[in-house]
Amino acid sequence: MKADPKGVLTGIHFMDGDHACCEGALAAGSRFAAGYPITPSTEVVERFASRVPTVGGTFIQMEDELAASIALQGGVWGGAKAFTVTSGPGFSLMMEHIGYAAMTETPCVFVDVQRGGPSTGLPTLPAQADMMQAKWGSHGDYEVIALCPNSPQECFDLTIKAFNLAEEYRVPVMFMMDEVVGHMTEKVVIPPADEIEVVPRRHTHKSVEDYLPYGTNGDLVPEMAHAGDGYNFHVTGLTHDERGYPNMTPPVQDKLVRRLQNKILNAVDRISMFEEEEIEGADVIVVSYGITSRVAQRAIEVARKQGLRVGKLRLITAWPFPEKKIRDLAAKVKAFVVPELNLGQMVREVERAAAGKAKTFAVSHAGGGVHNPDDILKVIVEATR
Amino acid sequence: MQLTEIRIAGFGGQGVILSAIVLGKATSIFQGAFATMTQNFGPEARGGACSAQLVLSESPILYPYVTKPDILVVMSQEAYVRFGSDLKDGGIMIVEQDMVRVSEVKPGIRVYGIPATRIAEDLGKRMVLNSVMVGFFTAVTHLLEPDAVRKAVADSVPASFRELNLKAFEKGLEHGMLALTDPPNPAEAALLVEYAPE
Amino acid sequence: MTDCLNTDLLDDPLGDDRLNTDLLDNSISVENPVERFLRSDRMPHIWCPGCGIGTTVNSFARALIESKIDLGSLALVSGIGCTGRVAGYVKLDSFHTTHGRAIPFATGLKLANPKLNVVVYSGDGDLSAIGGNHLIHAARRNIDLKVICVNNLIYAMTGGQTAPTTPDHSTTSTNPYGVFEPSFNLPHLVEAAGAVYVARWTTFHVRQLARSISEAFKKKGFSFIEVISPCPTLYQRRNKMGDALDAMKFYKEKSKIRHGAPTSEVGMTMTGEIIVGKFVDRERPDYQTMMKAQYTESLGERFVEPTEMVCS
Numbered sequence: 001m002k003a004d005p006k007g008v009l010t011g012i013h014f015m016d017g018d019h020a021c022c023e024g025a026l027a028a029g030s031r032f033a034a035g036y037p038i039t040p041s042t043e044v045v046e047r048f049a050s051r052v053p054t055v056g057g058t059f060i061q062m063e064d065e066l067a068a069s070i071a072l073q074g075g076v077w078g079g080a081k082a083f084t085v086t087s088g089p090g091f092s093l094m095m096e097h098i099g100y101a102a103m104t105e106t107p108c109v110f111v112d113v114q115r116g117g118p119s120t121g122l123p124t125l126p127a128q129a130d131m132m133q134a135k136w137g138s139h140g141d142y143e144v145i146a147l148c149p150n151s152p153q154e155c156f157d158l159t160i161k162a163f164n165l166a167e168e169y170r171v172p173v174m175f176m177m178d179e180v181v182g183h184m185t186e187k188v189v190i191p192p193a194d195e196i197e198v199v200p201r202r203h204t205h206k207s208v209e210d211y212l213p214y215g216t217n218g219d220l221v222p223e224m225a226h227a228g229d230g231y232n233f234h235v236t237g238l239t240h241d242e243r244g245y246p247n248m249t250p251p252v253q254d255k256l257v258r259r260l261q262n263k264i265l266n267a268v269d270r271i272s273m274f275e276e277e278e279i280e281g282a283d284v285i286v287v288s289y290g291i292t293s294r295v296a297q298r299a300i301e302v303a304r305k306q307g308l309r310v311g312k313l314r315l316i317t318a319w320p321f322p323e324k325k326i327r328d329l330a331a332k333v334k335a336f337v338v339p340e341l342n343l344g345q346m347v348r349e350v351e352r353a354a355a356g357k358a359k360t361f362a363v364s365h366a367g368g369g370v371h372n373p374d375d376i377l378k379v380i381v382e383a384t385r
Numbered sequence: 386m387q388l389t390e391i392r393i394a395g396f397g398g399q400g401v402i403l404s405a406i407v408l409g410k411a412t413s414i415f416q417g418a419f420a421t422m423t424q425n426f427g428p429e430a431r432g433g434a435c436s437a438q439l440v441l442s443e444s445p446i447l448y449p450y451v452t453k454p455d456i457l458v459v460m461s462q463e464a465y466v467r468f469g470s471d472l473k474d475g476g477i478m479i480v481e482q483d484m485v486r487v488s489e490v491k492p493g494i495r496v497y498g499i500p501a502t503r504i505a506e507d508l509g510k511r512m513v514l515n516s517v518m519v520g521f522f523t524a525v526t527h528l529l530e531p532d533a534v535r536k537a538v539a540d541s542v543p544a545s546f547r548e549l550n551l552k553a554f555e556k557g558l559e560h561g562m563l564a565l566t567d568p569p570n571p572a573e574a575a576l577l578v579e580y581a582p583e
Numbered sequence: 584m585t586d587c588l589n590t591d592l593l594d595d596p597l598g599d600d601r602l603n604t605d606l607l608d609n610s611i612s613v614e615n616p617v618e619r620f621l622r623s624d625r626m627p628h629i630w631c632p633g634c635g636i637g638t639t640v641n642s643f644a645r646a647l648i649e650s651k652i653d654l655g656s657l658a659l660v661s662g663i664g665c666t667g668r669v670a671g672y673v674k675l676d677s678f679h680t681t682h683g684r685a686i687p688f689a690t691g692l693k694l695a696n697p698k699l700n701v702v703v704y705s706g707d708g709d710l711s712a713i714g715g716n717h718l719i720h721a722a723r724r725n726i727d728l729k730v731i732c733v734n735n736l737i738y739a740m741t742g743g744q745t746a747p748t749t750p751d752h753s754t755t756s757t758n759p760y761g762v763f764e765p766s767f768n769l770p771h772l773v774e775a776a777g778a779v780y781v782a783r784w785t786t787f788h789v790r791q792l793a794r795s796i797s798e799a800f801k802k803k804g805f806s807f808i809e810v811i812s813p814c815p816t817l818y819q820r821r822n823k824m825g826d827a828l829d830a831m832k833f834y835k836e837k838s839k840i841r842h843g844a845p846t847s848e849v850g851m852t853m854t855g856e857i858i859v860g861k862f863v864d865r866e867r868p869d870y871q872t873m874m875k876a877q878y879t880e881s882l883g884e885r886f887v888e889p890t891e892m893v894c895s
Binding site: 006031032034053054055056057058060062063064066067068070071072073074075076077078079080082096097100225226227228229230231232233234235236237238243245246 | 720
């Protein structure tokens, strides 16, 4: 399905990542957002608040992030494509509702413009230290999808992708920006609406009698109905059967939770997006994401000038983690170098997937700025030895 | 265009950020090169001080921040004091000469001054001083095609102020041309002191 | 008191004649008239013998009949707790959300599809403790929601802990030596926050409760109906207040109908009187009306009114 032209600001813009994210949401067809102000993410909803009344939608500033992160899900069951936007402390407050979205299979997007933490930390300065929280922050077993843009252009493109993935898999999608990408201004090309592919809701066409709200066919993703459609369906965060009715028994729990995991894990290859460069024959592969991928690129180019064989793997989807990709590469290279604006998060996934076949080097940074490319270079040099 | 790092600094209301947006737009949209702009947020961005960083290049920009600017545009004394010494050897310093008293300048650095605020006021609106600055920048740096910047100015301001801003841009450009015919040197830069307020 | 509809009840404060007639009517039906509003395939329900929640659902169902509301446009949202389970038993589009967050969920639902009639049906702990902030803000915004708050004076699902509504001196599992913190007067709270319709009944007042719910359906804006409801298993047992029948007798004895009573005077104590009635019935533009007016004023023709946001 093509984007609704009403929401698409076709043209070439000089725009920051936060604003580009908002335009991506509008282009993807989002007409509802609930938010609560928090630096450095607020510009996304400020723009949405200004734009959406002219395209037939609603923004509401809620009383806190708990409210925002569930109001958006009310919006989804009311028929809208919806999202919320936050940063570290607010993201922490939203965790329960990420679990609710996963359990109730509510397609929605959580944008987290990452800043330094823990706690209030560095409100105006970058970090990438919510990566594990994005995956594991809510209790229980569940899977999400997480995307990491590294430019304002990608903030636009990948926000559309985030909404599309949310609809395709009926899953909450974490849009993991960082302060640098959010506040950096670059050229952003917004194509005409008829060149933007959007995934419609998996709305059921079944009769009221035949419809099972959580029944699935082969692809593990159920069809959805909205409030007011006449299906009289029930949605609960309790463990539920195919009718959506609470059924708190181990077999029902097992079936449900495994399906929630498998609908994502079985599709890793289809969901995963990464950018690779000079992988063949590389001794060392630098694995990075978000803003750090750009800083790492500078280090990689210098290393190559020094004659080192350095490959690049940029994770565009951080979750589900491309485990198989790393495992395959681990058999071919000496080491992975993983720079990130935290003290070691995704590097542990790389290490786990490499399973000892290749060494793994972290290039940690506590946040508040980006790496000095020389620091990454030093580790690359060390890793090639 | 080689990779060029630019810092523009002043105080709130001088159009510091808008100047950077105009130059970034000119580069990335109207001249087909690449531009990344970042601005300071946080406590340092409050209290009146304001600064924007711009990286321009012929190829995609990786590292988004300015480390040692090739060009420094300062529109307030505070900005000059804070950022003046960061300028790269052989760099260009552009000052709002009524606002900034240039004390010492490292050899090899070219300093260009313009009374942008006064020019803007003469045009009838103080707020177009950033367009004067941008015009002046365009002339003295030779980095961007004047027409690309002209388009960027037109594209970045409200329609009701477009004409005035373009006029301001041309004024700045003229001043820049004049400054170039008689390239300044550190000794001349010292003359700028005379214009500086006490 | 001029605005109260059921003044007839003033002379007949307990209304028990009507109650009995109704029961007689029901007894000759082959099918319970409220059954079509329930998910029969989910029966039996989990509520304890003597629990008042089922009684409130009965009144709710009767209000649906009386008000002739379009069931297709009705959605019901609950939080967590014993009353939170109501969403699971009504044959409506129903959402059992997270603890305390029924109101913000309902807010999103209503804003995304303004055509829906959205009822929030939840307990006192869910709505006024963990969800207290949402309660006051929804009332302040005057979101068009009908909130039915079943107040059993205790956290029942988790085993009888103190709630913001638990009366002074009663005993709970977390105040085993007696509750000493003051309790909320919910009608007063929501009136102050901006609710347009505020009423309180007990589960003894099934007819009046049904009528209040019907009235609330006719209001546009934030309506709040508190229902004092027995919890024989926890609150009453722990406080030696007898069984469900004793609760009914207690409500009958202690209830005073005072329509239009100042909500500042309707606070409850453990053994004192229970002021019931319709306390507030006023007009204020609701959130969506104000939003539309504001955007129309500021944006003129550029404003595109959000109607139904169905995205496929």
